[in-house]
Each structure stands twice: as C-alpha cells, then as structure tokens.
Amino acid sequence: MAATFRGTTPEPPDVRPRLTVLSGPSGVGKSTVVAHMRKEHPEVWLSVSATTRKPRPGEKHGVHYFFVTDEEMDKLIANGELLEWAEFAGNRYGTPRAAVLERLEAGEPVLLEIDLQGARQVRESMADAQLVFLAPPSWEELVRRLTGRGTEPPEVIERRLEAAKIELAAEPEFDVTLVNTSVEDVARELLALMDVV
Numbered sequence: 001m002a003a004t005f006r007g008t009t010p011e012p013p014d015v016r017p018r019l020t021v022l023s024g025p026s027g028v029g030k031s032t033v034v035a036h037m038r039k040e041h042p043e044v045w046l047s048v049s050a051t052t053r054k055p056r057p058g059e060k061h062g063v064h065y066f067f068v069t070d071e072e073m074d075k076l077i078a079n080g081e082l083l084e085w086a087e088f089a090g091n092r093y094g095t096p097r098a099a100v101l102e103r104l105e106a107g108e109p110v111l112l113e114i115d116l117q118g119a120r121q122v123r124e125s126m127a128d129a130q131l132v133f134l135a136p137p138s139w140e141e142l143v144r145r146l147t148g149r150g151t152e153p154p155e156v157i158e159r160r161l162e163a164a165k166i167e168l169a170a171e172p173e174f175d176v177t178l179v180n181t182s183v184e185d186v187a188r189e190l191l192a193l194m195d196v197v
C-alpha cells in the first residue's frame, strides 16, 4: 500500500477525522479515483458542488454538479449556504454546507473533491478535517492527462496548468500526499485513510 505515499507513511490517528478533502491539480485524476472508489463503496458520501461552469457532455445536474447561474451563485454565497467557495480558472465552485453537516451528523464518511483555495477554507473552519493531496507522477504526465481528457480548449488548459503550478507548490500544507500512478492503489489508500476498509 505504501507505494503511492510520498514521504513517510502516516501513522493512523487515534480518532479518525470524518471529513476528508481531496485536492490536487486539474487533470491529476481526482474524479477518476473517486468514481472508482465509490463503485465498490457507495457508502462514501461525496458532496455535490455548485458551479457556474457549463456542463461537459454527459455531466448531469445534481449528479456531477449543481449547475447554477452567476446570480444563483451570488445568492448562495450571500446567504451563507456554502461551506467554502472559490473561483477557479474563470468559474466559481462551492460546497453546499447543509448537506455536508447533515451527513457528518449522521456519522457517515464524507468526501469533498475541491481545489486548493477551498481546502484552505475547510482547514480554517473544520480543524479536524483530513486534507489529502493527489499528486501526478510527473509534470509531463499531468499535462498529458489534462490535454488527453479533451474537455477543455487550449486557453482553458493553459489557465488550469498555471493554477496547477500554485497547487503543486502547496503540497506541504496537506496531511497526506498520494501519488496517482495507479487509480486502483490510490482508491484503496483513500478508503483506508477514511477508515472505510
């Protein structure tokens, strides 16, 4: 299992945090890992974010995101309905607060897949959250994955890669780093960190 941990394999804490945040540069494979993990462990509850980004082909409202207008996002923010929110590569994204708190209250394992700015906000508001950084095996592989996904035009890829440089530099702020060489290995390690298996 230690194969994809960078640095020392962390000791399991005595009391596991129940909220886990998965972050990492765009294209590193966060959604792929989470989808793989939830196929076998649907009991892991993944927060569905609100975003002003337009849906990609195949993305469904309420499943992949709540796709909202700028005005709707303004209201969510103004009404304090988001646990955290950030602007990323020209769009806004945020985590609906109520659903997360309900699931935590019910004692369920809760996962957020969000960017660095959001992870920092969660660290501030929920000190016992576990912050996991997903790193690419190399910069070249990150570029290959983001480009190869084929969902963004070149100028958006450029913006995301600029953001990726900042995100990669912030790796030491996280509790654990997993290197996404193998989706299966990382999914298994994430489940273990969440105390699901």
Ligand SMILES: Nc1ncnc2c1ncn2[C@@H]1O[C@H](COP(=O)(O)OP(=O)(O)OP(=O)(O)O)[C@@H](O)[C@H]1O
Residues within 6 Å of the ligand: 024, 025, 026, 027, 028, 029, 030, 031, 032, 033, 145, 146, 148, 149, 180, 181, 182, 183
């Ligand atoms: N371990 C891996 N090896 C090879 N390719 C991978 C691996 N993990 C993910 N990928 C591929 O990399 C691309 C990006 O993955 P994914 O969309 O999951 O990234 P992401 O981190 O969720 O991106 P974003 O933050 O932009 O939403 C996809 O085409 C996916 O199939």
Ligand SMILES: Nc1nc2c(ncn2[C@@H]2O[C@H](COP(=O)(O)O)[C@@H](O)[C@H]2O)c(=O)[nH]1
Residues within 6 Å of the ligand: 024, 025, 026, 030, 049, 050, 053, 084, 085, 086, 088, 093, 094, 095, 113, 114, 115, 116, 117, 118, 119
């Ligand atoms: N701070 C937040 N970041 C979020 C949230 N939901 C998703 N994200 C992150 O945005 C980027 C881009 O996502 P994409 O779907 O457009 O590729 C990526 O890093 C996501 O993790 C959120 O609620 N808050």
